[in-house]
């Protein structure tokens with residue numbers, strides 16, 4: 001079941017005084033199935049936060065439709081969603097525990113869950129310290145705790161690992177993966193591609209407000225790429241360029257990488273042999289999500 005469904009969603013920011021318009025989100029459609037960890041990727045200013053704002057009904061959409069749990073009434077869905085938006089707002093002089101207790105009180109959540117969630121985000125031993133003394137990683141984890149407090153079915157996170165060091169990123173990754181294991185749906189925006197590749201099951205890529213790609217991480221990163229090695233790399237590349245099934249061939253680190261439009265490795269190999277080229281290595285290669293992203297957005 002699609003828990004998030006977005007159809008032809010657009011946002012135009014209008015500034016009447018300056019008589020300016022900015023189309024931040026341009027007619028995008030995507031859907032997120034229950035249990036997916038969905039990465040929403042895009043360069044700075046591409047429309048990620050605006051889209052999340054519209055999903056949360058904090059930013060008014062200009063046009064289009066949003067369905068959460070199949071329902072266009074976003075208010076009804078709100079109770080089943082937890083979210084963080086860019087920089088989390090907490091009281092700096094209060095402890096992490098007291099900050100969460102305030103959220104819990106507003107939402108009618110009991111004390112036991114506050115303790116439980118502090119354990120999950122590994123803040124139990126620092127819970128009595130003031131928020132302002134927390135490291136950035138701890139602040140982000142407290143924001144995650146706040147989003148997860150009511151045990152929501154969908155967790156929406158805007159750049160949850162932004163600005164964190166590798167250890168901080170790893171901690172956030174573990175928490176998100178834990179949510180995935182529980183069957184929760186996570187929608188997160190990010191530009192940390194390596195991280196998204198390790199954490200997410202599905203992604204959508206947005207550029208200048210337009211959706212340029214969506215699919216499973218597996219689909220996006222396992223395009224038809226072959227890696228070949230031979231004694232004479234330049235000759236190998238020349239022969240490959242004469243093969244109709246090859247879209248491109250480039251030499252990197254002493255090997256030739258070929259994007260194949262059709263056929264498989266043995267067909268390519270047959271073609272090479274027919275031209276008198278015998279390779280010493282032939283294998284399927286994966287493209288990293290970063291490579292796919294740069295290809296899509298540059």
Ligand SMILES: Nc1ncnc2c1ncn2[C@@H]1O[C@H](COP(=O)(O)OP(=O)(O)OP(=O)(O)O)[C@@H](O)[C@H]1O
Pocket residue numbers: 013014022023024042043044045046047048049050051
């Ligand atoms: N309130 C606003 N008024 C006018 N323009 C806005 C407003 N908020 C955002 N924009 C513009 O809309 C575009 C998309 O912004 P948005 O914050 O959604 O991008 P983003 O993908 O989240 O970027 P980042 O990676 O930097 O967080 C940008 O060009 C931004 O300048």
Ligand SMILES: [Mg+2]
Pocket residue numbers: 048049050158
């Ligand atoms: Mg943003």
